[in-house]
Amino acid sequence: MTVALSGKEIAARLAKQFPGSIIEATGNTILVKADSLPEVAAFLKNAPDLSFDYLVSLTAVDYWDYFEVVYRLTSIPRNHSLVLKVRCQGRANLHLPSVTGLWRGADFQEREVYDLFGIAFDGHPNMKRIFMWEGFQGHPLRRDYL
Amino acid sequence: MEVTEKSGFYVYSDVELDKNEGIQIEALKTASQNSIPDPDRWLDEETQRNILLTSLDAILNWARRSSLWPVVCFPACCAFELIATAASRFDISRFGMEVIRASPRQADVMITAGTLTWKMAPNVRRIYEQMAEPKWVIAMGACAISGGTFAQSYSVVPGYNRIIPVDVYIPGCPPRPEALLHGIRMLHNKIAKQSIKQEAGK
Ligand code: SF4
Numbered sequence: 488m489t490v491a492l493s494g495k496e497i498a499a500r501l502a503k504q505f506p507g508s509i510i511e512a513t514g515n516t517i518l519v520k521a522d523s524l525p526e527v528a529a530f531l532k533n534a535p536d537l538s539f540d541y542l543v544s545l546t547a548v549d550y551w552d553y554f555e556v557v558y559r560l561t562s563i564p565r566n567h568s569l570v571l572k573v574r575c576q577g578r579a580n581l582h583l584p585s586v587t588g589l590w591r592g593a594d595f596q597e598r599e600v601y602d603l604f605g606i607a608f609d610g611h612p613n614m615k616r617i618f619m620w621e622g623f624q625g626h627p628l629r630r631d632y633l
Numbered sequence: 634m635e636v637t638e639k640s641g642f643y644v645y646s647d648v649e650l651d652k653n654e655g656i657q658i659e660a661l662k663t664a665s666q667n668s669i670p671d672p673d674r675w676l677d678e679e680t681q682r683n684i685l686l687t688s689l690d691a692i693l694n695w696a697r698r699s700s701l702w703p704v705v706c707f708p709a710c711c712a713f714e715l716i717a718t719a720a721s722r723f724d725i726s727r728f729g730m731e732v733i734r735a736s737p738r739q740a741d742v743m744i745t746a747g748t749l750t751w752k753m754a755p756n757v758r759r760i761y762e763q764m765a766e767p768k769w770v771i772a773m774g775a776c777a778i779s780g781g782t783f784a785q786s787y788s789v790v791p792g793y794n795r796i797i798p799v800d801v802y803i804p805g806c807p808p809r810p811e812a813l814l815h816g817i818r819m820l821h822n823k824i825a826k827q828s829i830k831q832e833a834g835k
Contacts, residue, residue, distance in 0.1 A: 619788065620752055627787045 490567040491515040497537075497569060501527055516570040524573050525584045531560060531569065532589050538562050539569060542590035545597060547604045549630045552576070554606055556583060575606055578631075585610040603628035690828045697741070697767065698824040700729040701817075704740030704764060706757060709747025711774040711807040718810040728817060737763040742820070743797070744813075748776040748783055749790040761797045769824070771816050772799045775806040782806070 491514075498512035501519075508523035519527050531539045539560035548555045558571040575581045585608035587593045597608040598617040605626035607614055616623065625632050673681050707715060719725050719733065734740040737760045749757060761770070772793050775781030780791035793799055800823060803816035 618752070625787075632787075 489561060492567050492569050494569070497531075501530070504530060510574075515568065516572060518572045518574065521573050521575065521583055524586070528558070528571070528586050528589055531571070536565070538564055540564070542586070542592050542596075543568070545586075545593050545600065547600045547606060547628075549604065549628070551630060554581065554604060556600060556606065558586070578629075581606040582609055584608065585614075587611055602626070605629065690830075693829060694825050694827055698821040700732075701742045701769070701820070702732045702734050702740045703730060703742050703744050704734050704737045704760060706743050706760060707746045708749055708753055708757075709776060711746035711776065714807040714810055714813060715744060715746040715773065718813045723810040723814060725814070725817070728821070730817070737761070738765055740764055741767070742769045742771060744771045744773050745777040745793045745799075746773045746807075748781065749793060749796075750788045751790055752788070754790050754796050757793075758796045767827075769800045769820055770797055771801045771803065771813075771820060773803050773813060773816070774808055775804060778802050778804060 494512035494515050494517045498509045498517045501517070502509050505523050505526055508520055508527055510518040510520060512518070531537050539562045541561045541563050543559040543561050545556070545558050548557065554575040556573045556575065558573075559568070560571060561568045573583060575583060581604075583606055585593065585597055587597065587608075588610065594611070594613070595617060597611050598613070598615065600606050601608060601611075601614060602616040602618050603626055615621070619627070671681075673684070676684065717723060719731060725731055730742075741764070743761060743764065745757075761768070770793065772778050776783065776789070777793050777799075780786070780789050783789035784791045790796065801816045801820045803812050805812050808816070
């Protein structure tokens with residue numbers, strides 16, 4: 488069985504490495520500040536005892552006040568997992584740093600989040616809609632769509 | 634004619650009956666000295682054995698409905714019932730339909746087995762337009778008729794008849810193979826009623 492790492496332990500480590508990057512940690516989840524996402528994600532992937540080399544899924548949730556983007560990470564050599572979350576305040580002109588440089592699998596999934604939730608990922612090589620056609624109005628999985 | 638009366642019934646005498654029968658037989662025999670001619674007697678014998686007379690519409694429609702080749706257009710779950718229909722238990726090769734073509738140019742009928750999204754719609758329309766005349770469309774399943782469960786969706790075409798003309802509608806989600814076969818039989822009946830005169834005029 489894949490071991491779900493404790494968010495609190497990882498968060499304590501990350502807080503030392505990148506002060507102020509962690510907002511909270513619960514269960515197997517850490518909530519990271521959007522600005523520190525690139526270095527935290529790179530650290531999680533590259534630290535030898537963590538080596539989260541596999542991004543299982545990337546999706547978003549609409550909580551009305553903010554959007555939360557969820558990254559589910561797994562390490563194949565270490566056989567453990569962690570959930571990373573980032574919040575995006577407001578409803579217009581949303582931006583987050585892309586993680587495609589670390590995990591190529593994020594490519595289509597970031598485009599999906601962009602298409603259905605309207606969060607643009609800076610640094611993505613091909614940031615455009617994936618399901619809906621060019622010129623489609625709105626982002627259908629937002630709660631205020633329709 | 635001599636008739637005797639017995640307890641209220643009129644009865645012919647035996648002699649009279651036999652006489653009358655004899656007269657009828659003589660008359661029929663006289664009238665039947667020559668055999669009834671065959672309508673194709675003016676053809677020579679070799680030709681007679683190799684010709685079948687019918688109308689052009691009948692033979693054309695028979696040929697068309699007996700080899701309806703479907704084109705591939707199976708975008709969602711209804712496809713599985715279509716696959717079951719094509720496989721050995723239901724076996725659409727009984728209707729000459731087992732040749733499912735990847736090229737629309739060799740196909741006669743489009744069985745629209747599944748939900749169609751607007752993003753896919755231009756491609757389905759193009760496939761339909763590339764099919765050679767005469768061509769028919771069977772709308773299979775609730776999605777194909779009206780969009781089904783996804784009728785209100787932002788991404789689903791509410792019925793194939795928004796983009797292509799449909800000949801037969803088969804309800805169900807998905808329709809069972811029996812229903813699809815019934816739909817195919819309905820299309821056969823529809824084709825049987827067509828005429829090349831109508832085609833030329835349309
Ligand atoms: S009608 Fe039902 S089975 Fe057929 S494509 Fe639609 S949802 Fe799937």
